[in-house]
Amino acid sequence: MRLFGWRARIFTAAVASAGSLLMVPGAPAQAAAPGTxxxxxxxxxxxxxxxxxxxxxxxxxxxxxxxxxxxxxxxxxxxxxxxxxxxxxxxxxxxxxxxxxxxxxxxxxxxxxxxxxxxxxxxxxxxxxxxxxxxxxxxxxxxxxxxxxxxxxxxxxxxxxxxxxxxxxxxxxxxxxxxxxxxxxxxxxxxxxxxxxxxxxxxxxxxxxxxxASDVEKFVPLAGPYVPEIPGQNGNAIDGFVVSMLAGLRATHPELDLNSYLTPRGQQVLDQAGSLCFNDIMKVVDGTSVGDLLARPLADDRFRAAINEYMTLPxxxxxxxxxxxxxxxxxxxxxxxxxxxxxxxxxxxxxxxxxxxxxxxxxxxxxxxxxxxxxxxxxxxxxxxx
Structure with missing residues (x-):
C-alpha cells in the first residue's frame, strides 16, 4: 500500500470530485440508414x-x-x-x-x-x-x-x-x-x-x-487495486460512475480485454450493472471499493489509448x-x-x-x-x- 499510496490519494481526490458527476426485443428485418x-x-x-x-x-x-x-x-x-x-x-x-x-x-x-x-x-x-x-x-x-x-x-x-x-x-x-x-x-x-x-x-x-463532463479520462487510469473504499453515499456514487465508464468501455472495446484488469468481483459488478439504472448501480457497489474491482493498475498504454478514444471531448x-x-x-x-x-x-x-x-x-x-x-x-x- 505504501508503494502505491500516492496514486491512491490522487485517484481518490480526483475521482471523488469527478465521480460524483456526473422492451422492445428484436428488430425489423433490415436496418435502414442512420436517422431513419x-x-x-x-x-x-x-x-x-x-x-x-x-x-x-x-x-x-x-x-x-x-x-x-x-x-x-x-x-x-x-x-x-x-x-x-x-x-x-x-x-x-x-x-x-x-x-x-x-x-x-x-x-x-x-x-x-x-x-x-x-x-x-x-x-x-x-x-x-x-x-x-x-x-x-x-x-x-x-x-x-x-x-x-x-x-x-x-x-x-x-x-x-x-x-x-x-x-x-x-x-x-x-x-x-x-x-x-x-x-x-x-x-x-x-x-x-x-x-x-x-x-x-x-x-x-x-x-x-x-x-x-470533461477530462475524466485523464483520471480514471490512476485507478488500481490500491484505491481504498470511499465511505457513504458519495463513495457509492463515485464507484457507480467508475463502474459505468468501465462497463461501457468493456462493451465497446473488446480488443482491450478489460476483464484482464478486473478481479472476479469486478467482473461480477460490471455484469450486474450493465442492465441497471444508476440508483440500482449504487446499491450493487455498496461496500465495494474501486480497488476491490481491479486486479491490476489501469495506467498502461493500451488502457489509456482505449479510454481516450472512447470518451475524450474535442x-x-x-x-x-x-x-x-x-x-x-x-x-x-x-x-x-x-x-x-x-x-x-x-x-x-x-x-x-x-x-x-x-x-x-x-x-x-x-x-x-x-x-x-x-x-x-x-x-x-x-x-x-x-
Missing part, C-alpha cells in the same frame, strides 16, 4: 406536462458502425409552424444508468423528472420543437449496456434523432441547436463537434452546455458558438475540470462564452438564464440557411 424512422407513437396532452408529445424510434449506429435501434422524445409547439418550419432544440440528459428504460425520455413511466420537463417546456415556449434522445441502450431497445460517456454514440444518437424527427414531421426546420446538462453537456459538445462532418445538410446554430473544430454554464463550486464535475475545458477551448481559438455561478451541479442562476435567453433569441432571429 422506425416508428412514432403520439402521446395524449399532458405527457411530460405538454401537448404534441410523441416517442420516436429510429436507426442509429454503434461506434463500430453497426446499425442499432434507439428511441427518444419529440415535443412540438402548439399552433401552425412558422414559414421556415419549427427550429429544433436537441436536449441531452444527464447520467441515468446503463440499462434499457433508464433514459427516461421516450418512456416516462419509470421516472418523474419535473426539473427536466421544465427545461423542455422552456424551449417549447420559445418556439422550438424539442428532441430528447434516450441515448444508445437506455431507451426501448435492449441493445446491451449503455456506452456511458462514449463521445461518438452520444453524438450520433442525438443527431440521428434530429434527422428522424424531421423525417416524421416535415414541418420541422433544418435549423437546430443543442442543450445538455452534465453527461448531457458532454454529449451536446460531442454532437456539436461531429455535426459539421456528419450532418452538413442541417443548419446548426450552437450549443448550451451546463457543467459538462476541444477544437467547432463551427458554431458554445455557451458554457459553469458552477465554480461544482463538486460533481469539479471546477478544475471545467477550468481545464475552458483553457483548452481558448487555446484552440474556439467561439465560446462562459457564465459562472456558485450553485450546485447544473444549477442555473439568473445570469445563466439571461444568457440562455440571449442565445435562443439569436437562434430564432437568424434566418434559416438555404
Amino acid at each position: 424512422v422506425i416508428d412514432t407513437t403520439a402521446h395524449p396532452d399532458g405527457w411530460r406536462g405538454m401537448a404534441n408529445g410523441s416517442s420516436v424510434d429510429y436507426w442509429t449506429t454503434r461506434s463500430n458502425g453497426e446499425a442499432v435501434q434507439a428511441s427518444g422524445a419529440l415535443i412540438i409547439p402548439p399552433g401552425p409552424a412558422p414559414a421556415n418550419g419549427w427550429p429544433i432544440m436537441a436536449y441531452d440528459h444527464g447520467t441515468s444508468g446503463l440499462g434499457s428504460g433508464c433514459g427516461g425520455q421516450s418512456d416516462v413511466s419509470r421516472f418523474s423528472r419535473p426539473k427536466e420537463d421544465a427545461i423542455l417546456q422552456y424551449f417549447v415556449n420559445k418556439g422550438f420543437a424539442v428532441v430528447a434522445p434516450d441515448f444508445l441502450g437506455l431507451g426501448k431497445f435492449d441493445t446491451g449496456p449503455h456506452p456511458y460517456l462514449e463521445t461518438r454514440t452520444e453524438a450520433t444518437a442525438t443527431i440521428d434523432l434530429v434527422r428522424a424527427a424531421r423525417e416524421a414531421h416535415p414541418e420541422l426546420s433544418k435549423t437546430w441547436a443543442l442543450t445538455g446538462f452534465s453527461q448531457g453537456g458532454h454529449a451536446a459538445l460531442g454532437a456539436a463537434n461531429l455535426q459539421s462532418s456528419y450532418a452538413p445538410d442541417l443548419d446548426f446554430r450552437g450549443t448550451i452546455a451546463s457543467d459538462p 476541444t477544437a473544430g467547432y463551427n458554431a458558438p458554445i455557451l458554457l454554464l459553469i458552477n465554480v463550486t461544482d463538486m460533481v464535475v469539479p471546477s478544475p475540470l471545467h477550468a481545464a475545458l475552458v483553457a483548452q477551448l481558448a487555446a484552440n481559438g474556439q467561439d465560446f462564452s462562459v457564465v459562472t455561478g456558485t450553485g450546485g451541479h447544473t444549477e442555473l442562476n439568473p445570469a445563466m438564464w439571461s444568457a440562455i435567453d440571449a442565445f435562443t433569441a439569436r437562434v430564432l432571429a437568424t434566418p434559416t440557411r438555404s
